[in-house]
Amino acid sequence: MADDNDKTAFLQAMRESVAGETFLKAALSKYHGLGEPARCTVSRVLLKGAASLRLVTRQGTQETTQNFEPEAGLTHLAKIIGSDYLSATLFTVRKDVSLVYSRKKVPRLTRSKPALTEAPSPEHNRVKAYLVDVASPFLAQLGVTHTDKSDKPPEVKASMYGKYRQICRFVEILDQLIVASPLKDALAPRVVDIGSGKGYLTFALHEHLRRLGKRPQTVGLESNAGLVAQCTSIATALRIDGLSFEASRAEDRKHDGLDILIALHACDTATDDAIHLGLTGNASLIVCAPCCQHEIAPQLDGKASPIEGLLKFGLLKQRQADLVTDAARALLLEAHGYEVRIIEFVSSEHSAKNLLITAVRSATVDRRAAASQYAQLAAFAGFKEQRLARLLSDS
Ligand SMILES: C[S@@+](CC[C@H](N)C(=O)[O-])C[C@H]1O[C@@H](n2cnc3c(N)ncnc32)[C@H](O)[C@@H]1O
CATH class of the missing domain: 3.40.50.150 (Vaccinia Virus protein VP39)
Structure with missing residues (x-):
């Protein structure tokens, strides 16, 4: 139960930071899924004016991008954190939150001072992500x-x-x-x-x-x-x-x-x-x-x-x-x-x-x-x- 609480607290911190625009990014590592080692970065982008979560996964030479509405993104993250990835760090302007699983898959949640201080403007992300729309x-x-x-x-x-x-x-x-x-x-x-x-x-x-x-x-x-x-x-x-x-x-x-x-x-x-x-x-x-x-x-x-x-x-x-x-x-x-x-x-x-x-x-x-x-x-x-x-x- 304590395990679930830690993961729930991590996802809740992410939910609040995305909604409150203090979210900077999140990084998933310690890959335990199938195939070559992978890393995943989560960023907040504007899709047609609405805040969304973008997951970029790098596995070997492959890079995959997935966009989600925030709640769907959190549901997806809930599935892969603790199974495919045994480490997840959330960076916000106020604090950083880390969820790291032991070898026996026991999670440990820690909070620390923010390592990054400047929130990227969603406009900036929009520019990076959407000047050339992938759907064009x-x-x-x-x-x-x-x-x-x-x-x-x-x-x-x-x-x-x-x-x-x-x-x-x-x-x-x-x-x-x-x-x-x-x-x-x-x-x-x-x-x-x-x-x-x-x-x-x-x-x-x-x-x-x-x-x-x-x-x-x-x-x-x-x-x-x-x-x-x-x-x-x-x-x-x-x-x-x-x-x-x-x-x-x-x-x-x-x-x-x-x-x-x-x-x-x-x-x-x-x-x-x-x-x-x-x-x-x-x-x-x-x-x-x-x-x-x-x-x-x-x-x-x-x-x-x-x-x-x-x-x-x-x-x-x-x-x-x-x-x-x-x-x-x-x-x-x-x-x-x-x-x-x-x-x-x-x-x-x-x-x-x-x-x-x-x-x-x-x-x-x-x-x-x-x-x-x-x-x-x-x-x-x-x-x-x-x-x-x-x-x-x-x-
Ligand atoms: C390396 S490609 C670059 C194509 C494109 N600008 C790009 O960046 O994707 C160079 C192109 O310039 C064309 N080209 C070379 N000399 C040219 C000239 N004098 N006048 C018009 N086109 C020329 C070639 O046929 C070729 O399609």
Whole structure:
């Protein structure tokens, strides 16, 4: 009976903290269930405006997410605590509560001062969890999610978690940039995605803008006609307004006016063509993740220069060339009146090409300083040809 009391007290503490919004998270460990060792984390998220419990279970390389209404979540937790998991810790802003079972499965409840003090805003969780809704039909069409039974909500396929995280992170970054820019009031922003590929980010950003109450006009521009046909048929089947895909090359695209230019992993100098399109189209926002950079490396010689040793080894030379290429692009963007940030947008475990250049048009950038830094960089690194610089000087 004492055992039941401890477990009941633990679940009651969780119930009260969820209802009273003092809940931070809960963690289940000491796995005694079937299969590989597992851990489970419980968080509070908003689902369609209602507080819900999200259980994320990691078992080997598998990650499973389950969402529950709070009471159903507590019923589920009552089943797995003490059987599958022999340790459960609840973190709240007021206190932490731990329920640990001995080998003989005798529970012991302890309360302690809170280890974490800041309550995550449910809004924050909403952003993390819902900027790209797992239930979005485009995710199923693109093979990111699936559902085993018709009455079950879709889930992200285990093999597609990396891609799903990348899509979410990308939309989250764009959301923050849009909200902080005049685009937040734009009713029908014009978006161009260069090298849109299978369209993951094109669909995701378009849908997100629509959720913000806008009527975006989005074009995915892609040189592979097969991918364009696939994306077009999905957009048509889902009757998505304002989203189209065009089979053409970035360098052939005319400089139409546009608001948001994105290019994720557009190959080699297609990133320069994309940035050029954004600059000449007077985009408010240019966001690109460079891919392979082949233009600068052969121009880096370094012979008899202080950095000769740095350029002697092929791999290091390529990395220097990547850095020089992206620094050159960032400086050219600044020199054309954009405030630039360079961030890692996903962990390097998921993609080595995880660098994101974000550029927001601004009247306060020191354009002359950036132009002079660009000239110094070119002279020091020893490159004469840079596609974006050439395109800009020709236009
Ligand atoms: C690595 S994929 C990235 C796809 C997508 N942006 C993503 O992140 O999922 C690069 C895409 O760029 C396309 N591409 C390469 N060069 C291009 C160019 N000059 N113009 C248009 N598309 C190009 C390729 O066909 C390919 O689909």
